[in-house]
Amino acid sequence: MSSSTDSPTLTTETTQLSPQPDTETAQPTKKITLKSSDNQIFEVEEAVAMEFATVKSFFEDSPSSTDTVPLPNVTAKPLSQVIEFCKEQIKFKANPDEAQKKKYHSEDLLDVLNQAVADRIENKSVEYVRGFFGIDNDFTAEEEAALRQEHAWAYEGVDED
Amino acid sequence: MSKLPQDIIVDILTYLPVKSLVRLRCVCKPWQSLISDPRFVKLHLKRAIEGNNINRQRLLVAAEPLYSSVDFEAASDGDDVNAVMELPYPSAASRTESFAFASIRGSCDGLVCIRNGGDVHDMFLWNPSTRESKKLPKPSSSVQKDGFLTGLGYDSTIDDYKLVIACLTTANGSHQIMAPEVFTLKTNSWRRIQGIHSGITLEGCAGVFWNGALHWLGKQETGADHDVDVIFSLDVAQEKFMGFVPLPSHFCTAVLSISGNCLCIFGKLHPDESYFEAWITSEYGVKTSWRRRYAIPFDRLYMDYFSTEMCLTKKGVLMDHHGCPGTLQLYDPVEDATKLLSVKNNRDPMYDSAVYTESLVSLG
Numbered sequence: 001m002s003s004s005t006d007s008p009t010l011t012t013e014t015t016q017l018s019p020q021p022d023t024e025t026a027q028p029t030k031k032i033t034l035k036s037s038d039n040q041i042f043e044v045e046e047a048v049a050m051e052f053a054t055v056k057s058f059f060e061d062s063p064s065s066t067d068t069v070p071l072p073n074v075t076a077k078p079l080s081q082v083i084e085f086c087k088e089q090i091k092f093k094a095n096p097d098e099a100q101k102k103k104y105h106s107e108d109l110l111d112v113l114n115q116a117v118a119d120r121i122e123n124k125s126v127e128y129v130r131g132f133f134g135i136d137n138d139f140t141a142e143e144e145a146a147l148r149q150e151h152a153w154a155y156e157g158v159d160e161d
Numbered sequence: 162m163s164k165l166p167q168d169i170i171v172d173i174l175t176y177l178p179v180k181s182l183v184r185l186r187c188v189c190k191p192w193q194s195l196i197s198d199p200r201f202v203k204l205h206l207k208r209a210i211e212g213n214n215i216n217r218q219r220l221l222v223a224a225e226p227l228y229s230s231v232d233f234e235a236a237s238d239g240d241d242v243n244a245v246m247e248l249p250y251p252s253a254a255s256r257t258e259s260f261a262f263a264s265i266r267g268s269c270d271g272l273v274c275i276r277n278g279g280d281v282h283d284m285f286l287w288n289p290s291t292r293e294s295k296k297l298p299k300p301s302s303s304v305q306k307d308g309f310l311t312g313l314g315y316d317s318t319i320d321d322y323k324l325v326i327a328c329l330t331t332a333n334g335s336h337q338i339m340a341p342e343v344f345t346l347k348t349n350s351w352r353r354i355q356g357i358h359s360g361i362t363l364e365g366c367a368g369v370f371w372n373g374a375l376h377w378l379g380k381q382e383t384g385a386d387h388d389v390d391v392i393f394s395l396d397v398a399q400e401k402f403m404g405f406v407p408l409p410s411h412f413c414t415a416v417l418s419i420s421g422n423c424l425c426i427f428g429k430l431h432p433d434e435s436y437f438e439a440w441i442t443s444e445y446g447v448k449t450s451w452r453r454r455y456a457i458p459f460d461r462l463y464m465d466y467f468s469t470e471m472c473l474t475k476k477g478v479l480m481d482h483h484g485c486p487g488t489l490q491l492y493d494p495v496e497d498a499t500k501l502l503s504v505k506n507n508r509d510p511m512y513d514s515a516v517y518t519e520s521l522v523s524l525g
Contacts, residue, residue: 114169118176126187133165138190147187153249153292154183 033068034083040076041068044083051086078116085109123159171201175208178217179271179290179519199320202521206270209518210422217519218421220472220479221289222504223263224487224512225277226250229504230289236502237476237491245504251275253285253294265513267313267324269370271520274313274324281309286324286346286524289517295524300326300342300351310338312368312375314397322346322522323397325375327356329363335382336362343400346524354400361393367515369417371424372445373397376406378417378426389415389428409440409451419516420473425454427471427478435459439471439478455494462499463490472516481514 032049034042049055049069058069071079085108121129130137139147148155174182174196182205186193195201209217220231228248236244250256254263254277266284267274274297276284287294308329316323327341338358344351360382368375379393392406408426415428423443430438436458444450455478462480471480477493489502 110169110172114173115176117173121173121185122177122181126184129185129188133170133188135189135192137188139187144187147193151183151186154180158184 034079035068035070036074036076036079037072038075040079042076042079042083044086047090048083048086051089052082074116075119078112078119081112082109085112123157125155125158125161128159128161171195171204174201175205176212179521182521183291196521197523199523202523206518206520206522209271209520218472219289219517219519220489220514221265221268221273221517222487222489222512222514223265223275223277224504225263226256228263228289231489231502231504233472233474233479233489233491236489237474237479237493237500241502244502248289249292251285251287251289251292251294253287253296255283255285255296263513264367265515266311266367267370267375268367268515268517269313269315269322271518271522272313272322272524273515273517274311284324286313286322288520288522288524290519291521291523293524297324297344298350300344301353308366310363310366310368310377312370312377312395314368314370314373314375314395316345316398317373318398319345319347323400325354325368325395325397325400329366332359335359338363338402341402356402358393358402361391363393368395369419369424370397371419374403376417376424378415389413392417406446407448409442409448409453416471418472423473425471425473426451427480439473441473457492457494461492461497463501487512 030046031043032046032055034044034049034052034055036042050059052071054071055069059065074082121132124132129135137144174185177185182196186196216232216234218234220233222229222231228250230246230248232240232244232246254275256277263275263277265273266276271288271290273287273289274284275287282299284297285294286297310325310327310329312325314323314325315321322345324344325341326344328339330337330339336359338356338361341354341356342351343354362380362382363377366377368377370376374394374396377393378389379391380389381391389412390408392408394403394406395401396403410430412426412428412430413432413434415426418425418427420441423441425439425441427439428437436456438453439455439457440451441454442451454473457478471478473479474491476495477491479489479491481489487504489504491500491502492498493500
């Protein structure tokens with residue numbers, strides 16, 4: 001997982017954020033760089049990045065790594081939405097009253113994730129989708145062949161697995 | 162059947178286009194029954210209409226015997242390769258006459274009604290997304306030469322689709338709508354309904370389904386000669402012709418259309434106007450809720466006479482190009498540019514088009 005990348009690594013950067021009026025201490029924030037499967041770079045605060053299990057385990061494996069964390073399972077669009085969600089999550093954890101008011105956010109996130117999954121399987125073969133969801137094929141060979149024959153056009157132009 | 166909870170699977174599948182879902186029926190038996198379940202079909206349709214990030218609106222172009230589906234949002238985003246798809250000839254269509262002209266008589270929830278023979282009563286229903294089609298029995302009334310109005314709508318009270326047909330005729334110097342009949346999909350039969358209307362001429366005969374009712378543009382005989390001044394409507398559940406829905410203004414020529422959840426009207430206010438206007442409303446029957454979206458100068462468009470079908474895309478306006486059969490034009494008001502898009506056709510200027518929403522709705 002930890003391969004060198006062509007993008008600059010910024011994990012140890014200690015740029016101070018502009019002081020917030022109602023936060024008691026403005027800590028220097030560690031930043032982590034994430035890379036989506038379509039090679040978009042996202043620079044996020046450590047606390048936000050640690051909301052991602054993949055990122056967390058990456059740093060548990062190599063705590064002092066300064067590499068960009070590759071996220072080969074997600075494209076830029078859903079990733080940016082998930083990052084926004086994690087930022088909100090952290091704010092809400094710090095201020096639960098506000099969190100109560102905005103509980104609906106988690107439903108938005110589910111929409112984003114479900115759509116991202118749909119985008120991923122949209123052009124995939126039946127075999128790929130079975131593997132993706134861990135579903136066993138319960139059709140007999142004859143039943144499956146008949147179904148495929150009935151709507152042969154729907155099996156055209158499918159991505160290679 | 163999977164590690165994911167069922168409701169998550171259902172939700173994911175509602176985001177998929179129809180072609181993927183037809184293919185994924187083959188994943189396993191539970192998926193096959195889920196994707197065919199009418200409740201799932203409704204959830205999927207709801208997502209298609211309400212989803213902000215997905216694009217399920219298509220333009221059906223019927224240039225007998227060639228039928229094409231145009232993804233006009235993809236086209237306006239510059240993806241010409243995937244924008245136009247030729248459809249196989251619908252199995253229920255009667256390919257009888259060499260001069261047959263296909264006319265789209267209604268569009269609702271992904272179903273379209275098409276007349277493609279010489280006989281005005283020779284019609285079929287078609288879901289171009291699933292490719293299912295069904296020939297309709299003939300209605301009982303004898304049709305007058307003047308023409309007839311039609312419309313396809315959904316009756317939520319009985320969960321069924323209805324096709325409405327009525328004769329347009331002239332009696333004692335006055336225009337009349339006569340002998341209305343309704344076809345219901347589940348019963349597969351026609352029956353007469355009540356209602357005769359005088360003193361109104363209708364513009365364009367295929368009604369637009371919106372908010373549980375069918376809508377046609379019309380002219381009142383009491384109005385000025387060239388005024389399109391009313392929207393005539395029929396409540397699909399009650400099967401009754403209703404009062405008039407107010408227009409934002411009088412038009413000299415106009416077409417009615419649907420964009421997402423809104424009703425749109427495109428037209429010219431005066432014959433000597435050099436631009437046409439696109440108006441939109443999301444509130445039923447409230448004159449002040451109409452908003453003007455665009456005013457587009459005619460010299461930006463290729464127009465000899467008025468298009469029969471226009472629709473609002475996210476970026477602008479899509480319409481037929483009458484000087485060049487089988488060509489569509491997309492006007493982008495922000496860039497003030499018109500883009501042309503070719504649809505395969507037999508160079509016959511006689512073709513028709515209608516907007517439909519991709520759906521799994523079955524004719525079975």
